[in-house]
Amino acid sequence: MITPDGREPVSTSGHLAEVHESMGGEPQLDFPGPSTPYIDYQCLDVLLAIQRPLSDAPAEPTFYILGQVKELLFKLLHGELCTVRELLDGDDIAQAVWTLRRTRRVIELLNGTWDVLGTLAPTEFNAFREHLGQASGFQSYMYRMLEYVLGNKNAAMSRPHRHVPHVHEKVQEALRAPSVYDAALRLLARRGADIPESVLARDLTEPYVPHAAVERAWADLYRAGPGDDLFELAEAMIAVAEGFSRWRALHLLTVERIIGNKTGTGGTAGVSWLRRVSEYRFFPELWSARSLL
Known part of the structure; x- marks a missing residue:
């Protein structure tokens, strides 16, 4: 199911438990597709692309x-x-x-x-x-x-x-x-x-x-x-x-x-x-x- 804004929904707690068990408590590092769940959830590609300073001043x-x-x-x-x-x-x-x-x-x-x-x-x-x-x-x-x-x-x-x-x-x-x-x-x-x-x-x-x-x-x-x-x-x-x-x-x-x-x-x-x-x-x-x- 896709959310109204076109994003994949957050995983259910049951699925998270399965992932936790399969990874032995270590972080999951491999994800299929061109993105990661966190990038999608926070819209990071958009968020980090909208910083557009107008000068070369370091500050x-x-x-x-x-x-x-x-x-x-x-x-x-x-x-x-x-x-x-x-x-x-x-x-x-x-x-x-x-x-x-x-x-x-x-x-x-x-x-x-x-x-x-x-x-x-x-x-x-x-x-x-x-x-x-x-x-x-x-x-x-x-x-x-x-x-x-x-x-x-x-x-x-x-x-x-x-x-x-x-x-x-x-x-x-x-x-x-x-x-x-x-x-x-x-x-x-x-x-x-x-x-x-x-x-x-x-x-x-x-x-x-x-x-x-x-x-x-x-x-x-x-x-x-x-x-x-x-x-x-x-x-x-x-x-x-x-x-x-x-x-x-x-x-x-x-x-x-x-x-x-x-x-x-x-x-x-x-x-x-x-x-x-x-x-x-x-x-x-x-x-x-x-x-x-």
Whole structure:
């Protein structure tokens, strides 16, 4: 049987047991045909053929491949957070918390990319920077969809994609969809918290405006203490929010270390713009509620 995308299905556990027995515990090294199961499963021939640096600068592959790694992690995080939103809508708090904790680990992996990129000396980056043209990370549509599912609904940031129909449609769908925070607030309301209707029925394409009643609801939840499932949810959410704040801070520091105060390739003011956006906090009342405790 062939899978819908034309690939052979993964071997069944029974077949794996037979292979294990026939090989005496050693790895299987001979495969019929022009490929191997791992190449087919990971689509490695495709994956490893799409690295196309534009210069001969020795450091550009580091910048290029780490950029692609980030995009894959953005995709993974977006999918995980969409799952969290669905779980919260279904009142499955335990599974949502579990997924959020895994999400935080992925964010740590994502943040580690800055540790590698921070090793680029200014002269190494300058050797290929002109080849970027106007390309800039803020044009990443996967990152934009990730920010939207987290709740940073800035419609203007979808504009770079408006002339790329298949991308624009996905980004607009993400802009219109509820965020993880929206799902969490709806859950709190179902559990008896005093969440104003103006918050629950707001225009989801507009930036979220913090509300004192939401802040009090989170503070009341924290006063109940550990052991409550909503308490565990709050802590898992703040861990994700903190992880993304670290992402922004590390981005700022890495850029400042490499290019100083130069303007960004995408037309931004560079470090000063990144410093401003790094102050944004996902799930704002989860942060401010701490001042009430």
